[in-house]
Amino acid sequence: LTSSKQALFVPGFNCAAVSCGLKPQTAAYGGRSLDLALITSEKPCAAAGVFTGNQFPAAPVLYDREVLQANPEGIRAVVVNSGNANACTGAQGLADTRGMARLVEETLQLPVDSALIMSTGVIGLPLPMDRIKAGIRGAAAELQPTQNQEAVLATAQAIMTTDTQPKLSFQRAGTASLLGIAKGAAMIHPNMATMLVLLMTDAAVPASDLPDLLRRAVKGSFNAITVDGDQSTNDTALLLANGLAGSVDGEDFERALVEVCQELAQAMVRDAEGSSKFVTVQVTGAPSQGAAFQVARTIAASVLVKTAIYGGDPNWGRVLMAAGNSGVALDPACVALWFSAGDQSLQVVAGGAPLPYDEAVAAAIFGQAELRLHLDLGLGEVEASVWTSDLTHEYVTLNAHYRT
């Protein structure tokens, strides 16, 4: 499941995954047909969410925002369906989301407004509620504690759309555990796919602290990746804390949260369809973190930078050009740029001007599947990193022709 061999469980959380006919059982989904997951907590959770900034938020986004506002300390369940995003579905979509929540609450005898919903998949189609209801009832009957690693893996698989790998990450914070599952890679996936993240912990964290904790972690992870620069109608990250492990050190918990979020975010970029390279864009010497992120994101989103990386072209000019378009005031005379991969590193720009460099070393670096662009702005002490993929022929094929 992950690089560590640790078991990935959080006491007090249960999960189940079923197939209820929302996803076609085709090779496009890796032959898997799991398409509905149910996650529950034995104790009410303090919870927070970060949602898409898109002006066309899907029904579950609108619904979850309301529930978290009304009941931020009493969350007991999350239902996630794949195969249908319930987006651009109007009043019926909102009624369907509410129906999913009510069915979970009734089936498991939970209080009203204790269930959250996430949906991902095609947009503009009404949810097939008969199948959804059968799926929720089936999942409720099969709940397993997260100590059951097969159930955890199935849950991570059920929320996938065209992901090729389930995405899980785990960290300890003192005596507490933190487990995250996620799917997607921003808007890269053909079927208008979505980034969904569910983070579960048994740490006791005050509900009032959770929103800021989650926002900070999302900023340096899910908001620090870019595949095609678009956010979907459904993007959601939820954090649930059931408190069973009691209080833990705040810094320990935040560090664990950031690590889990970064591992999941990077897994999305590594799994980006049609990508052939994993690229870290590191900006140092910035006057502020906002500036560092803005420059890094502009470089990471530049179509010209991404195609150059695909082509193995050490095109320092495009990196400077993109940095110059970020809207951040720069001093060209202070700028330095390095390309690196593994233990090879090559400085290509100093003082805003190109340095002579060894073409063979540049070719070796750009031949690697993982590489780093490091731009120093020479203006301050702050840094930020953003992760991105290259832009390939395969990407164009997948996004141009997925209906055929």
Added chain:
Amino acid sequence: LTSSKQALFVPGFNCAAVSCGLKPQTAAYGGRSLDLALITSEKPCAAAGVFTGNQFPAAPVLYDREVLQANPEGIRAVVVNSGNANACTGAQGLADTRGMARLVEETLQLPVDSALIMSTGVIGLPLPMDRIKAGIRGAAAELQPTQNQEAVLATAQAIMTTDTQPKLSFQRAGTASLLGIAKGAAMIHPNMATMLVLLMTDAAVPASDLPDLLRRAVKGSFNAITVDGDQSTNDTALLLANGLAGSVDGEDFERALVEVCQELAQAMVRDAEGSSKFVTVQVTGAPSQGAAFQVARTIAASVLVKTAIYGGDPNWGRVLMAAGNSGVALDPACVALWFSAGDQSLQVVAGGAPLPYDEAVAAAIFGQAELRLHLDLGLGEVEASVWTSDLTHEYVTLNAHYRT
């Protein structure tokens, strides 16, 4: 040269184009080797410029800004070289630009600070000043009035890099003429190419009016196209008015200026390398022109929208998604969307939700080389249009592998 059969000349302007060895004489440049153009005016011109917002402006951008500040009513010449952008070249680059201007002024016995410079081509390499100087001297000896249409065409060709077509546009404003020549398509062209525009008129327009006139025209033309969302280090539009035709009606002149700029801007998109379609994104019903442009530009720049258009996929969901990411506050329930080409039109979204539509009609529209996306926001009375191209396999090939 253009759709009209009119002669494209402006009394009082002369031009010449030479080959001085800046561009490789390869098929990549259509076999042409013209690479330096000189344009002069017999009378001092009122002049204005609009320049790149990139934080790494090339030497000629820095130089022209200074000269226009110092001498906005006394411009007599413009030198344009292709093959070398003189960007990221530091103090030497600035000295070289100044050297080009001084040589023109001395050779033609013009006052100091009466010549402007534009450069385009590869970046990070010093200008080969010996060749440039020979080119300037050669061009100065071959100046022809713009009544010589071959000289005008050669001038438009000499400023091309990987453009496949010279770009010229002409309009009358009362008794005055307005001729524009341009090259490039934003940052699409492989060799870090640039958008350069030179507009010449014999209308008498006060120097103090020119900057705003040019800014407004650029806003609705060169700033209303997007190929890959990046602006280069060298982007420049210059407007020179020599006054020989006397005053003309201000509205007439502005209309002619906008039409010339729009024709040149659209020619850049049509010539965008690797593109297969010309797309107009029209946003109506906006609360302000800023909002209309912002929504239209976000749709036009969306990689997912552009790949769908390439694939012939009438993907209304991606258009709404992109609109929702523009940062403009929208009301999903008010939004309507049409796809059209030629005399076929198809409404696919009403009230933010999809309408059933005829797949055959959609396929016919998306099979055309020119098509229109029309999004009505339902929030106001203002509209804006932006022009873009699709994102193709050929684009990726050109931008990934141009060094090989």
